[in-house]
Amino acid sequence: MSPGRVLVTGGAGFVGSHVCDAYLEAGWDVTAVDNLSTGRAANLSPEVRLVRLDIRDPQLSAAFREGKFDVVNHHAAQASVRESVGNPRHDASVNLDGLLNVVGQSVKYGVQRFVLISSGGVVYGEPGQIPTPRTAPKRPLSPYGVSKLASEYYMLAFSRLYGIGCATLRYSNVYGPRQRAGGEAGVAAIFMDGIRRGESLAVFGGGGQTRDYVFVSDVAAANLVVTGADLPPPDDIDSVAFNVGTEVETSVLELARMAMATVGRTVEVTPARPRDGELERSALDCSETRALGWTPETSLPDGLAQTWESMN
Incomplete structure (x- = not known):
């Protein structure tokens, strides 16, 4: 895929801001949506447009209408295991309601590819195999893991229903x-x-x-690789999932x-x-990600x- 317009949700955060940098360096026009609850505007290059908004906000529609995005890269999340255990409703609100708002707008405004960020550790649970392959059984141990796994199934459903291209990155510890x-x-x-x-x-x-432990610049590079990769329509959640680790x-x-x-x-x-x-x-076993040309x-x-x- 040639560089175009990309929206990075959670783009002012730790990983999201590095992903914004990688897209910029590759020639993309970059917009970040972030409510700055954990992110910082100072993390962003002046070349990135920042829309300060919660991903659950109905006003997100205006950002999509004006942005005409080719790609959406979805980093915004409630990402704390402990927070999810203590407040599972909030975890589900951000990670599921927020995702549905972002994906719904993506379908409405013709986004070509949706890059979903998941988590290898919490989705697989206690692994039976190390390094853990993407096809390993999914046994999440926390509400956060459950919401991330559910996000992958939602994305699969939207891809099948509406034809939106999708790829999932399952991060190790960045x-x-x-x-x-x-x-x-x-x-x-x-x-x-x-x-x-x-x-x-x-x-x-x-x-x-x-x-x-995987370094953040290597993670950002993986985002670019899956954005431009020629990927088939998904058969299941694993067929478009790519582990990102060492x-x-x-x-x-x-x-x-x-x-x-x-x-x-x-x-x-x-x-x-x-x-x-x-x-x-x-x-994490990253064989499929390496096959796309990526390596940490x-x-x-x-x-x-x-x-x-x-x-x-």
Whole structure:
């Protein structure tokens, strides 16, 4: 697909803003929709048009009418496992009602391709195979995982009903510059910020649990690849789903040690009670994504160094 007009929902957020940058560099005309609840306008290039709006807002129709978008890239989400456990109604409101509003407008205004962002860890649940292939059983452990899996089925239904092209990216644990040192997903930034302050690092569940840490610029590149890929109509949710990770497990304790080496300071590591809905192991098999020509290029030590540099 030649560069055209793209809407990135959640475009002022950590990952979304990097995706906006990647589209800009590839020659796309970029609009971001974001309510700035967690995103920051400062994350965006001046070349990106920012529409400050909640994705559930009926006024989203005006943005679509004026934007004449060729592609919609849907990053906006309630992305906290803990928040979904404590307030599943809010999780469903943002992740399902919001999606239906965005997809409905996409169909109405003739969007050619819809790139849906999902999550490999929460959709697959506790995996039976590592690295986990896209065809693995789906066993979400949290309301967030359920809403993400439901989003994939909604997208499949809309594609079959209305012919809108679709692709789903199932991310592993993304880290890098612009990640907030808060919440639950930004453990690399949280660790380095705590080390800088001389604080002990809370490690939930003993620290032996593993994650697949993928650098944000590699994730942005995957978005461009699936945007331009020649994809067939979906047979099921897995046929248009692409895992985005490194296929490498790293334990939380190992990440803490690497973060201390990056910052150049040692602090105490404190065990904490395991959190509800959290996985023991996670790493994604990215064979189908690699087959499209994508590969993660940033090693974890190099990515942590870039993240630390951006924090200073």
